[in-house]
Amino acid sequence: MISIFVVLYFPSTIFCFPRLQKLTLPVPGPEAFAFDIQGRGPYTGVSDGRVLKYEGPRTGFADYAYTSPNRSKAICDGTHDITLAPICGRPLGLGFYYRTGELYIADAFLGLFVVGRNGGRATQLATSAGRVPFRFLDGLEVDQLTGTVYFTDASAIYGLSQINELISSDTTGRLLKYDSRTRKVTVLLTGLAGPAGVAISKDGTYLLVSEFVSQRIQKYWLKGPSANKAEVLLNLKGNPDNIKRTVRGDFWVAVTVSTPSPAVLGHRITGSGAILKTIKFSPRFNSTSVSEVQEVKGALYLGSLSLGVNYVGLSKA
Template sequence: MTLYIFLISLLLLSLLSAVASDDASFQKLPVPGKRSGPESFAFDSTGKAFYTGVSGGKILKYTPDKGFVDFAQITKTSTSSWCKGVFGTALAKKCGRPAGIAFNPKTGDLYVADAPLGLHVIHPAGGVATKIADSVDGKPFKFLDGLDVDPTTGVVYFTSFSSKFSPSEVFIAVGVKDASGKLFKYDPATKAVTVLMEDLSGAAGCAVSSDGSFVLVSEFIKSNIKRYWIKGPKAGSTDDIFSSSVSNPDNIRRIGSTGNFWVASVINKVVMPTDPSAVKIDSNGKVLQTIFLKNEFGNTLLSEANEVDGKLYIGTLTGPFAGVMKL
């Protein structure tokens, strides 16, 4: 069985296993157009609309009154019929596959780490994304994943899950316990991309603290979260074990200015996902709350938990819907 067939099989399993929930506080927002995998969320300045990247290279905008509408695309071909459904997943190198996304709150620009195609930026009006970089120091990106924007400076931080394996080889990377992931920094003022951390084991997500003093980086394969200090007396140094209490952490999102974060957790047994959960941690890595989401998401691969205005927005890597839960 080829890896693409395996990924398609996993996608079909996710569609079948996205069981209905009897929790009245939980709502499903189905992704339109035979797309899937609303992996990460970015909220505009009003806090009422969110944006998410899906399979086939589209960025969708969601508002309660209109639902999902097209906002932007990674490539010119992202809107074609070839980029829909399982074909869009298989043709990610042509269509694009947005992973981490976040707004610069001061400019309104939306930054996107596209897994196979590199770092992009989207104008506030939407449209086709502009590629910023697909390599650093002459070395092409293989598999970008998480992204966040420093709310104090506008500097962009993003990760590569692996520098050896592509998104279509993710299960190989996990199986061999790859440790070639990296944390990058992009400064819009200088337009330079630099490497901040190397030798990360599945660097899936990252999140900057509300005061811009540090950035957290998840190591999915090691079930570990590291902290890189941006400023202060420890600037440029790393806490190798910020938290090891979250199993297979994916995306990390700060909760406003509270100093706390939500982490998407997948407890992995023989690669297949079980017991997806959202875990809240504080600025010291202590677990404050865990919300188990097996009933809502079944075997769907959880990717993000993002809190805004008393609601938790929950993303998936392969599922056909985004979840919203009242807290």
């Protein structure tokens, strides 16, 4: 059941993005980030199917994990070819469960995975839910209180290589839950238009889910009198992608605006739908899209699925 609770609020002031540092990658497409319990990282998935870990300015990014059991370094390393993704893998959403040190990975082509604290080849956990195969896993969030993994399947019809078709009309996306204790996947919401990002509140009472196609954010209640119900929290003038909670308990949403003036933005929002701050990242973040804005220790990390972005953007919040 979806109820309607819409907040339309846009601040009059849009802050310009300050100085940009670029953490250079060997291949492009850093769609999402994760940081381990020691704060090391970012870890990010890239276009050739690897999950890379940032080891500092001297070393840069190094191999950490991969999802595909058939992956060949000779074929895959350095590739930008999306047709090789079923062989090489394409990790998107990432999230650590700090209690175990495990990293959960949403692979757009191969399903839900987990890898141990030492990295390497990840273990496949699920490829379908409710007898419907995953087509385009995207966002991922781990509840640190329970170990439950929440993730999105952007479409039941179209994959990442068919993203133009998805954007035009698809409403078959789903919000999903993986119970690490029972190892079962449950469908929480259906009929979503390009669900991309998902984030859990600090107290674990609700999720925020972005719908890229519908240009809105929904609030799904996990606990309380509205448990298992969703409401439209916020309509946006642009396409929202990943959502990441800050240590304060509010959230950064990555938003790509196509018209009337193309721009890539970050909105910092509350769980009640108020926009606290908006930062314009373009043109310094040289991309036509932004997939993630994540705040860590006072710095903002910027990602993009675009093959033109072979770095992680970094600046002060």
